[in-house]
Amino acid sequence: MSMAAIRWISGPVLRATVRGPFFLRECVRVGPRHLLGEVVRIDGDEITVQVYEDTTGLRPGTLIEGEGNPLAIRVGPALLGNIYDGLLRPLTGIDARVTAGARPAPAARLAFRPSRKAGATVRGGESLGEVSLPGRRTLACLVPPDLEGELVAIQEAGEYDDTQPVASVRTADGREVGVAMSHAWPVRVPRPVARRLPTREPLVTGQRILDALFPVALGGKAAIPGGFGTGKTVLLEALAKGCAADVIVYLGCGERGNEMAGVLEELPQLVDPRTERKLMERTVIIANTSNMPVAAREASIYSAITVAEYFRDQGLHVALMADSTSRWAEALREVSGRFGELPGEGGYPAYLSSRLAEFYERAALVETLSGSRGSVTVMGAISPPSGDFSEPVTSHTKRYVRAFWALDVKRAQARFYPAVHPLQSYSEDAAEFAPWWSENGNTQWLELRRRFLTLLDEQSRLERMAKIIGKDALPARQQLTLACADLVNEAFLRQNAFAPKDRVAGPAKQAAMMRITGRFIELSTQAVAAGVAPDRITRLACLRPLARMGEEIGDGEMEKFDAVASALETEFHDLIPAPEARDEAAAAG
Amino acid sequence: MKPRLLAEGCATRLAGPLLFLKRTVDVGLNEAVEVKGADGRTRLGRVAAADEETLTIEVLENTAGLGLADVVVRFVGQPLEFALGPGILGRVFDGVGRVIDGGPPIPAREAYPIEGLPWNPVARGVPRDFIETGVSAIDLMNSLVRGQKLPIFSGGGLPHDRMAADIATNARLPRGAAGDFAIVFAGMGLPHDSAEFFRRRLEQGGALERTALFLNLAADSSTQRLLTPRYALTAAEYLAFVEGKHVLAILTDMTNYCEALREVSSSKGEIPSRKGFPGYLYSDLATLYERAGCVHGAKGTLTQLSILTMPSDDITHPIPDLTGYITEGQIVLSRDLDRRGVNPPVNVLPSLSRLMKDGTGERYTHRDHPALASQLYSAYARAVQTRVLAAVVGEDGLSEADRRYLAFGEGFERNLVHQAGARSFAESMEAGWRLLKGLPHAELTRLSDEQIARYLAKA
Structure with missing residues (x-):
């Protein structure tokens, strides 16, 4: 392993004189506390290193050790459910204050069950067997993506440390490589896919x-x-x-x-x-x-x-x-x-x-x-x-x-x-997803989406105009547009992240709410066309339950949406047809 | 190597706060030094950079009067520390933690590094529970939670000094003993009369005995200003996590701190970023603000209320901008409200307390508090919008509902935001419900039917 000695240091950057070869982006350990760093520049016998930890106390002459690998992290099933710092070192089980010189995650004891037999040819990304986390889901023990060869040995089912090899693979050039349930991978290199x-x-x-x-x-x-x-x-x-x-x-x-x-x-x-x-x-x-x-x-x-x-x-x-x-x-x-x-x-x-x-x-x-x-x-x-x-x-x-x-x-x-x-x-x-939504119970998804967006766009234009001439001076149809856009915002788009029923809306709830909101727009447009004054629509009793349906109705209570929808139909039915109502509206207008 | 090394006669260059030495001793980065010049004054400093031949010392106090010939540098062998012990409440310190009230020195029990170490996020507890400030616009609309960092964005000439002194005097824990509560007050770059004002107000209000006061005056050196919040927060951490008190740290004025940082950075020849401030302003501010919080297993908490004056009232200026990205919300003061005699002139619309949801509601304040605050927000936002409309079309052109919102907005500013003296939380709640009575009930969508029936039904 190559060594180097610090020549100059300021903040998280240091320059060092090398005694042996280093390569760009090589991972290094600095000083007695083995602070993690990375080589970012090489110039003759001098390297520049970026240190990932607090450099307090480092001084000229302090030794640096090259790891011979690029900066890598160890990935494995045991990562799930845990918290790490930026270089994937665990934050649990250490001091209340973060100090320099943190250690990588200790080995986790996991249950392994092999699914392959010795003698098989294995390639990178394939599974060697099942890994089950205590009381949790089952994941695969993956062959590191860059490894290929003959499986020469594999452990029996049992509990092993996740850093300890459970199988051994002989590569084409005759090396034998141990495969553990977790493996190291350089962070700056994308993992390959088919x-x-x-x-x-x-x-x-x-x-x-x-x-x-x-x-x-x-x-x-x-x-x-x-x-x-x-x-x-x-x-x-x-x-x-x-x-x-x-x-x-x-x-x-x-x-x-x-x-x-x-x-x-x-x-x-x-x-x-x-x-x-x-x-x-x-x-x-x-x-x-x-x-x-x-x-x-x-x-x-x-x-x-x-x-x-x-x-x-x-x-x-x-x-x-x-x-x-x-x-x-x-x-x-x-x-x-x-x-x-x-x-x-x-x-x-x-x-x-x-x-x-x-x-x-x-x-x-x-x-x-x-x-x-x-x-x-x-x-x-x-x-x-x-x-x-x-x-x-x-x-x-x-x-x-x-x-x-x-x-x-x-x-x-x-x-x-x-x-x-x-x-x-x-x-x-967006346009690509209409078929998916159709399959998931919302056949009108694309159309309603377009309608909502158009409404919101018109709202912003009309509000500018209303600022000049006053809201009441707008024609009835435009007043209705403003009212409908308000409803789209309040009843559909606003979502309370802290209300238990509103935190997450599943596709079915979204479809129901979208449909009801769309239906209101449709009915109110018909009503205004039939001569109903817009402020009568904004006074409808069904508006309040509509505006609160997100918070009041949960994912598993789809039948409650039917009640909201039928109240909507009834109230509009009462609003539109009677001829005297129409006369009244005409007189008011 | 041994600490407490001396270096004499090896200074080669002085540039602003930087002192360059021939490297004769083996010391590490960031370690503290004491620089003594021919004038006999001792100045604090730290090792900023080191190479094989040279040491760069950043002197943290005024370098005027320092020469190259007689400089003696003493190396402490570790980063700057503040020795603390019981009895720091009721005392007055200068910007670097030296007693200046004429009393005896602090009986030091242990020394703590002033930079502090970052808390492990796993060790942090979630800030919960409410601190009553006596200000309705904060308590009711943007509640302050134990362990939160909530700055006040003010402007030159606005009454933030008075507000800070009022909060320091009136703040209390509704669900805790009075002896559990302590205040650390750090003034950075304060004009002499403001410093006197704070000292007098705290004394008159009887709050001085639960306060540790750190004063860095406008005439003190700007490098020292960078240390003041660090000394103050070290004391605050000591009170919170060693003595187990609930500490409210009031830092004023952060703008002076940032200006000092810019001054020192430019004298070091660093590449400036936005408006000449160094590129690390965010990280530097974070090392201060992030020292607020709660810790698992510790009885005390550390809450920060820092005050900054926005240069030319510009909230997009780097200082308020970066502060807002680190702190958990902000309280914004408005010149317009101040002009109309609203005191404190808190503009609630751009104000925000991100942790409010964790410190309010049934267990901490009142079951209906969150819904009430949300409804007041939404109604006031509409009132302000209507006001713009009314300015153009005239009040006569408004609908009946709009006129009621207009009246609500006026009442909100006059009767809720404005207050003559401190208000208890219950009084603030009551004022809020009273205001909502004037609005059409059907439009109060943030309230449940039950809340409307209980609080807003006609008497």
Whole structure:
């Protein structure tokens, strides 16, 4: 192993004189506490190292040891249900204060049951047997993607440490390689797949405004930009709790410690309605709070996506929530500044865009090496300075994502959550998902979506006009448009993340609510056409239950929607036909 | 190697706060030093960078009067520390933790590094339970929770000093003993008269004896200003996690702190980012704000209420912007309300307390508090919108419902936000329900039917 000695140090960056060969991006250990670092530049006999931990106390002359490998993390089934720092070292079981020199995760004792026999030919990504987590689900013991050869030995069923080999593979060049239940993988290298698949299916998020108006594809990419206080984190947490994925990787990157504490307290108590298991069991949390070392923040995003890819390779659908990619970009900027690199737009290094692309491009729906179907869906929050969406991180991210969920300060200030702006947001894949929704009980999905969006668009134009001439001066039809748009917002799009029944809306509930809201628009349009004054419609008694149906009716109570719907029909029936009512309306008009 | 090494006569260069030494001793990064010049004054500093020949010392106090010839540098061998012990409440300190009230020194029991170490997120408890500030716009609309960091965004000339002093005097734990509560007050770059104002107000209100006061005056050096919040928060952490008190740390004014950071950064020749502030402003502020919180197994909590003045009232300025991304919400003061005589002039619409849901409701304040706050928000937002409309089309052009919202908005500012003295939480709730009575009940969609029947039925 190569050694080097520190020549110069400042903050998280050091330069050292080498005694032996190093390569770029090699993982190194610094000083007596074995701080983790990475070689970022080589110049003659001098290397520049980025250190991922607090460098207090390091001094010229301190020794550095090369690991001979690129920066890698150990991925395995035992990751599920646990919390790690940005370099995948466990945060449980250590001190209350984060100090430098953390150790990698200790071995976990897991039950293994072989499914292959010695003598078989195995390839990367294939399963050697079942791994069951204590009291939890069963996963596969994967052959590392870059390994291929003859299985020369495999252990019998039993409990083993997940770092200890349970099988041995002889490669074509005659080496024998041990395969454990977990394996190391370099974080900056995408894990290989058989092929990428086109996606025609949405990832159901459980948030009506997203699923109905701006759906994200299974294996797709979504960005959530929003100024502070617009509810990015609440939305991401709601997605982590409610979205229909098998595994959630939640990355808290440069965010608040109290938020991570909240997630850690809440998730173990919540139950996934689809599987009846604790939500924590499907979750891996990676936390690098804003006061933890900045260089590790830069690496944490790669650790997170590598973990996500590992579970994808198990044939699972994984959702990765990154909160927030701006903090990652700022870490990149801070470290780049320490290297003395030439700053580009907004002070960010010129390679910001390509790094963002590298990250988002690792999201996909794929056929894995073992032939099953898995996906990684990425949802990245962006915290643009001053809420200005033209800044570099937002504008570069926009080039790589297909769903854009812009959060709006105005909506957030009126406590309208999720504060997704219906006119600034978009989903490029929406039209693809109509067949999926048809199969899942919402044949009118595309049409109602279009109608809601048109209404909201008209609302913004009419409100501008109403500001000038007054609302009452608008023609009846336009007054109705405003009333209907209000209803779409209040009854359908607003969703209370803290109300037990409204937290997550399944496809059936969404379809019912969409249908009822659509029906109201239809009936009220007919009524106004028949001469009913708009303010009589806004006074209807059914409006209140309609506006509160999200909070009052749960996923398993579909019959209650019928009551709301029939009240709607009756009240409009009473409103429209009687000729005297029509005269009255005419007299009032 | 042994700590407490001396280096004499090896200074090669002085530039602003930076002192360059020939490297004659073996010391590590970030370790503390004491720099003594020919003038006999001792200044604190730390090792900022090191290579084989040179040590770069960042002097954390004024370097005027320092020369190269007679500089003596003493190396402490570890990062800066603050020695603390019982009896720091009721005392007044300068910006670097030295007693300045003429009393005896603090009996030091243990020394704590002033930078603190980041809390492991796993060790943190979720902030719960309510701190009553006596301000309705905070208690009712944006509740402060134990362990939260909630800044006040103010502007030059707005009454944030008075508000901070009022909160320091009136704040209490509705469900805790009075002796459990302590205040750490850190003034950074305070003009002399403001410092006097705080000291007098706390004394008059009887709050000084539960307060540790740290004062860095406007005339003190800006490098020292960077240390003041760190000393104050170290004391606050000691009170919270060693003595087990519920501590409210009031830091004012964070804008002065950030200006000092910019000054020091530029004298180091660092590449500036937005508005000349260093690129690490976010990370640096986080090391202060993130020291608030609750810890599993510790009795006490540390809550932060920092005050910053937005340069030219601009909320998108880097200081409030980055602060808002770290803290759990913000209380925004408005010049417009101040002009109309509303005191405290809290604009509730851009204000937010992210942790409110965890510290309010049945177990902490009142079962119907969250719904009431949500309904007041939504109604006030509509009232403000209607006000814009009324300004264009005139009040006569408004519908009946709109006129009622207009009246509600006026009443909300006059009778809820505005208050003559401290208000208890129950009084704030009552004021809220009274206001909602004037609105059409059918439109109160954030309230349940039962809440409407109970609180809003005509008497």
